[in-house]
Amino acid sequence: xxxxxxxxxxxxxxxxxxxxxxxxxxxxxxxxxxxxxxxxxxxxxxxxxxxxxxxxxxxxxxxxxxxxxxxxxxxxxxxxxxxxxxxxxxxxxxxxxxxxxxxxxxxxxxxxxxxxxxxxxxxxxxxxxxxxxxxxxxxxxxxxxxxxxxxxxxxxxxxxxxxxxxxx
Numbered sequence: 001x002x003x004x005x006x007x008x009x010x011x012x013x014x015x016x017x018x019x020x021x022x023x024x025x026x027x028x029x030x031x032x033x034x035x036x037x038x039x040x041x042x043x044x045x046x047x048x049x050x051x052x053x054x055x056x057x058x059x060x061x062x063x064x065x066x067x068x069x070x071x072x073x074x075x076x077x078x079x080x081x082x083x084x085x086x087x088x089x090x091x092x093x094x095x096x097x098x099x100x101x102x103x104x105x106x107x108x109x110x111x112x113x114x115x116x117x118x119x120x121x122x123x124x125x126x127x128x129x130x131x132x133x134x135x136x137x138x139x140x141x142x143x144x145x146x147x148x149x150x151x152x153x154x155x156x157x158x159x160x161x162x163x164x165x166x167x168x
Contacts, residue, residue, distance in 0.1 A: 005048055009039075009056050016060040024064035025071050027132070030140040034063040074127050105156040112137070113149035120146065 013032055021028035038059050042049065049055035106117045112135065119131045132139040 012053055013056055016057055020060050020064040024067045026067040027138050029138045031063050033140045035059045105153055109152050116149055
């Protein structure tokens, strides 16, 4: 039953999402993903909708409105987050060495990770939407990609971090 419902709704969802995406300022793939998730949640709770095409149209429009509302509320930070103002030369040298090690490790990451991590580390404080546009990828795929890249970065930095601190 669920497979037939998904197969039936897929072309309609693709059409509806692409029609609403431009007006909501989001990508159609992100809208589709949100609606599929909403459908799965509904199937678990209440079962299939009585009027699947009508439900799907309403769900797409609802997700597009939610996307527009959240986009209106996204604001970059007015100031930089609180920085350590300690002027100790040793502290400043260690902080600079850590930043260099981080940047070097980011450059050694595989695939799209260097670009994504550089965008996330950018002093411009880019939003996910801006990063997705800059990298040419779906905004919905940024989170999983970021997690994968952070895992790779963690593995690259583990020997350096472990070597600095003694265990005991």
